[in-house]
Amino acid sequence: MDSNPSSAETAPGNIYVSSAVTNAAKILVVGHFAVGKTTFIGSLSEITPLRTEEKMTQASLHVDDLRGVADKTTTTVALDFGRLTLSDDLVLYLFGTPGQQRFMQLWEDMARGALGALLLVDPARLEETFPVIDLVERYGLEYAIAVNSFQRGTVYEEAEVREALDLLPDTPVVYCDARDRQSSAHALIALVRHLLTRAA
Numbered sequence: 001m002d003s004n005p006s007s008a009e010t011a012p013g014n015i016y017v018s019s020a021v022t023n024a025a026k027i028l029v030v031g032h033f034a035v036g037k038t039t040f041i042g043s044l045s046e047i048t049p050l051r052t053e054e055k056m057t058q059a060s061l062h063v064d065d066l067r068g069v070a071d072k073t074t075t076t077v078a079l080d081f082g083r084l085t086l087s088d089d090l091v092l093y094l095f096g097t098p099g100q101q102r103f104m105q106l107w108e109d110m111a112r113g114a115l116g117a118l119l120l121v122d123p124a125r126l127e128e129t130f131p132v133i134d135l136v137e138r139y140g141l142e143y144a145i146a147v148n149s150f151q152r153g154t155v156y157e158e159a160e161v162r163e164a165l166d167l168l169p170d171t172p173v174v175y176c177d178a179r180d181r182q183s184s185a186h187a188l189i190a191l192v193r194h195l196l197t198r199a200a
């Protein structure tokens with residue numbers, strides 16, 4: 001074990017927060033089932049993310065909608081947790097919060113103290129995002145939309161996504177590949193910028 005936490009700073013896999021960090025913020029990564037929340041936090045987190053995934057059983061077949069994601073074999077029972085040091089003095093704690101109806105109780109706790117939410121959207125399943133938007137709005141969370149396009153070939157224009165989701169003009173919409181660290185960081189930074197302008 002490293003006995004000198006500050007020496008390793010924020011290298012991937014480092015379990016210590018740099019001693020220079022003075023600000024910590026809680027950010028929620030939200031979205032419907034199989035939109036890429038676990039993937040997103042996994043690609044960004046500098047610590048091994050805490051995952052509470054379980055193998056899906058026959059019993060969950062009628063509960064979790066597998067249309068279009070037939071190769072998915074796990075489902076998040078509660079949440080994902082990861083950490084990302086964004087600058088010399090700012091660390092983000094990422095909480096992946098499931099959008100399924102049965103986790104609504106969890107939202108109340110998760111929303112407390114959260115700076116805002118990055119709302120992952122699969123443009124091929126836009127209607128599944130409506131209940132998630134209802135939740136972020138109900139809990140008064142500022143949010144940005146990250147379209148995780150799954151490289152399907154179909155181009156979903158920003159204007160279409162905005163109109164379908166009935167977004168306010170100043171709600172940021174960014175495109176990302178949840179598997180890619182840089183792309184995910186870009187989406188998260190769009191949210192943080194939005195939160196900073198709101199706080200100013």
Ligand SMILES: Nc1nc2c(ncn2[C@@H]2O[C@H](COP(=O)(O)OP(=O)(O)O)[C@@H](O)[C@H]2O)c(=O)[nH]1
Nearest residue numbers: 033034035036037038039072148150177178179
């Ligand atoms: N092709 C592609 N697959 C993705 C992407 N993001 C997630 N996936 C896959 O989609 C499935 C669901 O992702 P997961 O992160 O488990 O979704 P969650 O239920 O929101 O946590 C997994 O098999 C991922 O590997 C992406 O950007 N592109």
Ligand SMILES: [Mg+2]
Nearest residue numbers: 037038075076
């Ligand atoms: Mg998950």
